[in-house]
Each structure stands twice: as structure tokens, then as C-alpha cells.
Amino acid sequence: DRTEPPPATPAPLSAGATSRRPRYALLTGTPDLATFPRGQWLAAARRALSEAPNDAFGYGDPRGRAELRTALADYLARARGVYTDPDRIVVCSGFHHGLALIAQVLKKRQIAAVAVEAYGLDLYRDLLTNAGLDTPPLAVDEDGARTDDLGRLPQVGAVLLTPAHQYPTGVALSPQRRAAAADWARATGGLLLEDDYDGEFRYDRQPVGALQGLDPERAVYFGSASKALAPGVRLGWIVPPPDMIPDIVAAKGYGDYMTSTLEQLTLAEFITSGMYDRHVRSMRQRYRPRREQLVDALHQRAPGIRVAGMAAGLQTVLDLPPGTENTVVQQAARLGLAVSSLAQFAHRTPEAVSPQPPRDGLVVNYAAPSDSAWTGTLEALCDAMPASS
Structure with missing residues (x-):
């Protein structure tokens, strides 16, 4: 059982990528679990x-x-x-x-x-x-x-x-x-x-x-x-x-x-x-600066990356240059960062009345990392971005 789904599984690694447990994660599916109001x-x-x-x-x-x-x-x-x-x-x-x-x-x-x-x-x-x-x-x-x-x-x-x-x-x-x-x-x-x-x-x-x-x-x-x-x-x-x-x-x-x-x-x-209500307001105040820090970091380190879907929720999409999605996911894995590719969520069938145009991207859950892990997670994400960006 969202039951809530478990966090999305990272794309399979190539032979050159490491299989060690990720140090950081931006996988979708959960809020910051450390903030549960016990x-x-x-x-x-x-x-x-x-x-x-x-x-x-x-x-x-x-x-x-x-x-x-x-x-x-x-x-x-x-x-x-x-x-x-x-x-x-x-x-x-x-x-x-x-x-x-x-x-x-x-x-x-x-x-x-x-x-x-x-x-x-x-x-x-x-x-x-x-x-x-x-x-x-x-x-x-x-x-x-x-x-x-x-x-x-x-x-x-x-x-x-x-x-x-x-x-x-x-x-x-x-x-x-x-x-x-x-x-x-x-x-x-x-x-x-x-x-x-x-x-x-x-x-x-x-x-x-x-x-x-x-x-x-x-x-x-x-x-x-x-x-x-x-x-x-x-x-x-x-x-x-x-x-x-x-x-x-x-x-x-x-x-x-x-x-x-x-x-x-x-x-x-x-x-x-x-x-x-108070908890929801508190979490909005907690997640808002995360969004801003993510946008600022990518603007400085990877200015060619478009950040989309930021107006609400816990995750955003980073649009990548065509053909780079798998490479970025694998590079992130080498850096100890688990992240979801947009392709993992695509549903394409022959009977689609309006075919979905192809799109390369990452789905990034900026809410999930703990405060202590956030800086390192953001650094690893920026390091995984395509060099040409």
C-alpha cells in the first residue's frame, strides 16, 4: 500500500556505475520523515x-x-x-x-x-x-x-x-x-x-x-x-x-x-x-527555502537546466538536454545520489490519442532529505548535471 507507493527505484546502473548503497537520495514518495510531529x-x-x-x-x-x-x-x-x-x-x-x-x-x-x-x-x-x-x-x-x-x-x-x-x-x-x-x-x-x-x-x-x-x-x-x-x-x-x-x-x-x-x-x-493545520503550515515554511536553494544552486552551477513544476508539492522536474537522462542518473549514482528519471513515470501505448512527446528529465524530491543531508545532496545533484549545461 500511497498504501503510499515506496520511493521510486533508481534506473538500473551501467557496468561502470557503483552498486553501493546511496549516501544521498532525492527519490519521490515521502516527505521529510524526520519532521513527523511525534x-x-x-x-x-x-x-x-x-x-x-x-x-x-x-x-x-x-x-x-x-x-x-x-x-x-x-x-x-x-x-x-x-x-x-x-x-x-x-x-x-x-x-x-x-x-x-x-x-x-x-x-x-x-x-x-x-x-x-x-x-x-x-x-x-x-x-x-x-x-x-x-x-x-x-x-x-x-x-x-x-x-x-x-x-x-x-x-x-x-x-x-x-x-x-x-x-x-x-x-x-x-x-x-x-x-x-x-x-x-x-x-x-x-x-x-x-x-x-x-x-x-x-x-x-x-x-x-x-x-x-x-x-x-x-x-x-x-x-x-x-x-x-x-x-x-x-x-x-x-x-x-x-x-x-x-x-x-x-x-x-x-x-x-x-x-x-x-x-x-x-x-x-x-x-x-x-x-x-499548524503542522502543514510549518512544513510549507520548511520546504519553501529548499525550493529556493535548489533553484539558486542550479542557476549557479548548471544554468542551462530548467526547473519545472515548482509552484506546489514536494518534488520538481529538472529538464535535461535530449539524450542525457540515463547518463545523468548513472553519474548521480557514482556520486552516491539516488534520483528518479522522468522516463520511469512515462506511460506510452499505441492507443494514445495524443502521443506524449519525448522529454528527458529528473524528478527531484527536495522535501525528503534531512537537514543534515541537504547540503551534500544538493552538491551531488549539481555535480551530476551535464557538463555542457
Whole structure:
């Protein structure tokens, strides 16, 4: 189980590259784990446990504890513009679990295909494929996924999007592309599957609101605690149209029927006490200078490298000269730095209605290194850049 995906695996090394354990890493998938608010989380757990009713220790509602669903409904409406109430939320064990449940529901409803972004995690494409769903890709450009191509994919009954901060390229889905997605869903009865994996982290302006707010009856919203807190907090949430909830609950019954009650109560207390908001603000303040230091260092050491997708989230893309991606990844490995190539996230198939243009790049998670490792990590990254830049 985003379950959160494990950090992306570096590209295979050539015979001349070292296989020793990397000293530094900029792999995607996690925030800075050293910053998990242990003291505040423990305090929230103590309060939640002391106030928990006796029935909290029994078999509970598979939708999740009412305390957490109530706290999430308020938070999501306030912070992300999600249209919901406690009865429209189903708690799960992270995005992977939530998507697996929805895949079962889609298959039961005889949906044949789910369109996906041409850049994304193969983990989720494989999950959909293993559920018996085709995954035709939508090209991604500076305005996000080409949702205007959905009408050219007649077998598609749903589309999986990362509209606030496309994973991994970092672009936001433009208002025109958002409208096109909502129009397609209304016209065809299709579903918008929205993975809002790091929507709280916006640096250049107020966060981009959830796509779900455009048409709550045609959207399934997914969120989790994995980026704001840590992947080890195995909690996520689904906000589907109400008519899907019985099928989702039935799908939960085949596997993880209940998510840990004590974790749910702790997160509910963490949110309602204001600690969640304070932690997110603190992490934004922590990550912002990392972004600036990354840009400044590359401007000085590798001025030809374009840094893209920096407005939000925890990762960015470094555009590389054509044909240099593998060489840079291997050079980084020689310097003890593990980093992901953009090609690792590409999904290219013959049925693509708008083929994705080739692009060389690195996906850099500037949030993950600890403070003590950050300077050395940044130095190794700059040293790995092409000499011609």
C-alpha cells in the first residue's frame, strides 16, 4: 500500500556505475520523515484514547469512525474546497487501498477502461490493469492532462487525474482542462477520479481547489495523510458520489474491512485541535527555502537546466538536454545520489490519442532529505548535471 507507493527505484546502473548503497537520495514518495510531529501526535493519541467511547474498541462502521469523518468533512471543505459531509466519506488505508476499492466498483459496473495521465506511477496503472481495466494515456503538457481528448476514447468510463499538482511533472490542470473534464463526465456519465496527494502544499498562491467541487456527483476524491504527515500513518479517505458508497463498503468487506480505530481517533483529534493545520503550515515554511536553494544552486552551477513544476508539492522536474537522462542518473549514482528519471513515470501505448512527446528529465524530491543531508545532496545533484549545461 500511497498504501503510499515506496520511493521510486533508481534506473538500473551501467557496468561502470557503483552498486553501493546511496549516501544521498532525492527519490519521490515521502516527505521529510524526520519532521513527523511525534510529540503532538502522542498528545493527540493520549487525548483520543482517554475520551474514546467503549464501542471504539469493537467492530465498527466500515466507512470509518464518525469522529474522523466529521473532522475530515470540515477540513476538506475549508482547506480543499471539497463538497462533502461525514456521510459521504469512507476512510481507507491510503490511496492505494482506496483506488483498489474503486477499481472493484468500476469493474462491477462494467466499466472497461480508466484513462490515466501519460506520466504517473506504474503502481497505480498496474492496480487498474490487474482489476481488468484498460488504461489508455492522456498526454500531459504545460496545462496538465489533455482532458479534451477524453471524448476520443469511447471505451473510457473514468479518468484518474492529479489536477492540483500533476504527478510527477508538477503542472496544475488549467481551468479550461478542468472544465473539459467536468463536461465530459456530465455528458457521458463518466467519473473523475481525483488523487489530491499533496494539494495542501502550494507556494506561489493559495492552494488550487479540488476538481471535485466542479461536480461532486461525477467525482471521486482521494486524500491521505502520507504527504502532510508520513506514509506510516496508514490513513486515507474517499469522497465518492453517495450512490457508490454501498458498493465501496461491500468491496472493503473482502479485504481491509476496518481501518485502525485508534489511528482514526488520533487523526480526528489532531485535526480538530488545529495541530494538523499548524503542522502543514510549518512544513510549507520548511520546504519553501529548499525550493529556493535548489533553484539558486542550479542557476549557479548548471544554468542551462530548467526547473519545472515548482509552484506546489514536494518534488520538481529538472529538464535535461535530449539524450542525457540515463547518463545523468548513472553519474548521480557514482556520486552516491539516488534520483528518479522522468522516463520511469512515462506511460506510452499505441492507443494514445495524443502521443506524449519525448522529454528527458529528473524528478527531484527536495522535501525528503534531512537537514543534515541537504547540503551534500544538493552538491551531488549539481555535480551530476551535464557538463555542457
